[in-house]
Amino acid sequence: MSKDLNSPFRTKTVEQSIRDTEEPEHALRKSLSAWDLTVFGVGVIIGTGIFVLTGIAARNNAGPATALAFVAAGIVCALAALCYAEFASTVPVAGSAYTFSYASIGELPAWIIGWDLVLEFALGTAVVAVGWSGYVRHLMHTNLGWDLPVGLSGPDAGGTFDLLAFLLILALTAILVVGTKLSARITAVVVAIKVAVVLLVIVAGLFFIKADNYSPFVPPAQPQEAGNGLHAPLVQLLFGYAPTNFGVMGIFTAASLIFFAFIGFDVVATAAEETRNPQRDMPRGILGSLVICTVLYVAVTLVVTGMQKYTEMSPTAPLAEAFKSVNQPFFSGAISLGAAVGLITVSMILLLGQTRVFFAMSRDGLLPRVFSVTHPKYRTPYRATMLLGGVIAVIAGFTSLEKLAELVNIGTLFAFVLVALGVIILRRTRPDLHRAFRTPWVPVIPILSIAASLWLMLNLPAETWIRFGVWMAIGIVIYFAYGRRHSRLGQAGADAEY
Numbered sequence: 378m379s380k381d382l383n384s385p386f387r388t389k390t391v392e393q394s395i396r397d398t399e400e401p402e403h404a405l406r407k408s409l410s411a412w413d414l415t416v417f418g419v420g421v422i423i424g425t426g427i428f429v430l431t432g433i434a435a436r437n438n439a440g441p442a443t444a445l446a447f448v449a450a451g452i453v454c455a456l457a458a459l460c461y462a463e464f465a466s467t468v469p470v471a472g473s474a475y476t477f478s479y480a481s482i483g484e485l486p487a488w489i490i491g492w493d494l495v496l497e498f499a500l501g502t503a504v505v506a507v508g509w510s511g512y513v514r515h516l517m518h519t520n521l522g523w524d525l526p527v528g529l530s531g532p533d534a535g536g537t538f539d540l541l542a543f544l545l546i547l548a549l550t551a552i553l554v555v556g557t558k559l560s561a562r563i564t565a566v567v568v569a570i571k572v573a574v575v576l577l578v579i580v581a582g583l584f585f586i587k588a589d590n591y592s593p594f595v596p597p598a599q600p601q602e603a604g605n606g607l608h609a610p611l612v613q614l615l616f617g618y619a620p621t622n623f624g625v626m627g628i629f630t631a632a633s634l635i636f637f638a639f640i641g642f643d644v645v646a647t648a649a650e651e652t653r654n655p656q657r658d659m660p661r662g663i664l665g666s667l668v669i670c671t672v673l674y675v676a677v678t679l680v681v682t683g684m685q686k687y688t689e690m691s692p693t694a695p696l697a698e699a700f701k702s703v704n705q706p707f708f709s710g711a712i713s714l715g716a717a718v719g720l721i722t723v724s725m726i727l728l729l730g731q732t733r734v735f736f737a738m739s740r741d742g743l744l745p746r747v748f749s750v751t752h753p754k755y756r757t758p759y760r761a762t763m764l765l766g767g768v769i770a771v772i773a774g775f776t777s778l779e780k781l782a783e784l785v786n787i788g789t790l791f792a793f794v795l796v797a798l799g800v801i802i803l804r805r806t807r808p809d810l811h812r813a814f815r816t817p818w819v820p821v822i823p824i825l826s827i828a829a830s831l832w833l834m835l836n837l838p839a840e841t842w843i844r845f846g847v848w849m850a851i852g853i854v855i856y857f858a859y860g861r862r863h864s865r866l867g868q869a870g871a872d873a874e875y
Contacts, residue, residue: 386483406756411658418666420722421641432695438631446631451671456826462660469655472737481799492852497788498731512717543774550766574715586683598624607840644730656813743860797823
């Protein structure tokens with residue numbers, strides 16, 4: 378740890394972080410394997426992104442070259458994943474980017490990223506739950522002729538309260554209280570269904586591809602209408618650069634959009650403490666899930682842009698509509714069902730990630746320690762899980778999708794930046810530390826990861842940056858009012874425990 382224990386940039390040693398995981402009342406059960414972690418990763422990455430963003434990017438930004446945009450976005454994530462893999466195998470402690478930052482950059486940056494992740498995972502869980510509710514209501518109406526009362530259908534459907542989203546979060550909260558192994562088994566079943574649907578799209582769609590739909594593969598560039606005010610991308614307000622649609626630069630414009638289809642692989646790192654052999658299995662889980670999803674994304678994009686001309690693709694349900702365009706309603710219905718089932722795991726794993734970050738911050742004293750006590754039987758952070766599950770259930774019940782904006786995305790990218798920076802710093806400050814997995818070509822890979830993440834952040838609207846800044850400001854106030862004074866690391870001088 379840093380010598381100055383009064384500094385907000387005091388660091389917590391890797392050894393101390395690992396010792397904290399051995400406290401009986403604050404210990405999590407180690408039950409996950411590399412396979413479980415890979416399933417978690419695939420389960421959270423394959424969500425609405427592959428079912429929705431494919432059509433938006435192809436129709437508006439890159440045409441058939443959207444497949445290359447998925448490759449570009451996958452490379453950006455791979456750069457970050459290499460950094461996450463080194464940290465997660467070296468510091469196998471709950472908390473992901475929060476814990477990594479605490480060990481390398483300092484307590485205040487760690488608090489900031491932890492506060493950021495709490496928001497990211499909370500909104501992400503709520504967004505996906507509301508999206509799942511919409512799919513289920515649509516399937517109930519189309520196939521069974523059932524309709525919920527308008528008042529219980531949620532703000533997006535003209536109602537007041539989204540009952541289905543609320544109940545989903547409560548059910549997932551109960552599952553996570555019982556244990557991560559149970560949630561891993563449920564996730565494995567749902568992921569199998571979800572991947573089967575994706576493979577169905579690829580295999581069945583191959584028979585309906587028309588070569589003409591690929592021409593031109595990279596459509597001619599078109600200047601994009603410049604935004605204005607707070608709705609404009611920050612890069613435009615700062616440098617006057619407006620993104621281009623189609624052409625070579627359109628591929629990168631599409632990549633900044635579909636990058637969000639990859640969000641979630643970093644959640645795997647939050648389960649490091651519950652992994653039986655984290656030094657070996659964390660890199661496999663993180664990198665394995667990312668590779669699998671990138672291959673599936675590229676294959677699906679090539680198939681659907683070959684089935685239907687990109688100019689005619691649906692911006693809301695491109696996969697289902699592509700099969701409708703070739704008179705295959707059965708496959709269209711199967712895709713909708715797969716999407717609805719698949720979103721369950723996305724919500725559950727995002728909620729899992731949030732509770733582990735909250736748990737880690739509580740165990741360090743930056744949040745009340747009562748939330749880091751684990752269940753005597755299930756060894757899960759049940760108090761934090763029930764608190765956060767209840768809050769998010771209410772948020773999901775009363776919130777419209779439109780109001781959640783891109784806060785989830787900017788939070789993820791910010792975490793990528795700090796983790797990559799942390800790898801560089803820890804290599805310099807602790808060269809003696811055993812690293813089961815080493816990020817190659819340090820500092821080149823981390824620097825490229827930072828640059829790529831910052832570029833995507835600059836392409837987000839200015840209003841998103843303002844909202845993010847407000848949330849961060851609130852977090853800093855809480856840190857100096859509570860966290861800094863109650864930090865176990867900060868009390869080390871007077872406490873024999875440290």
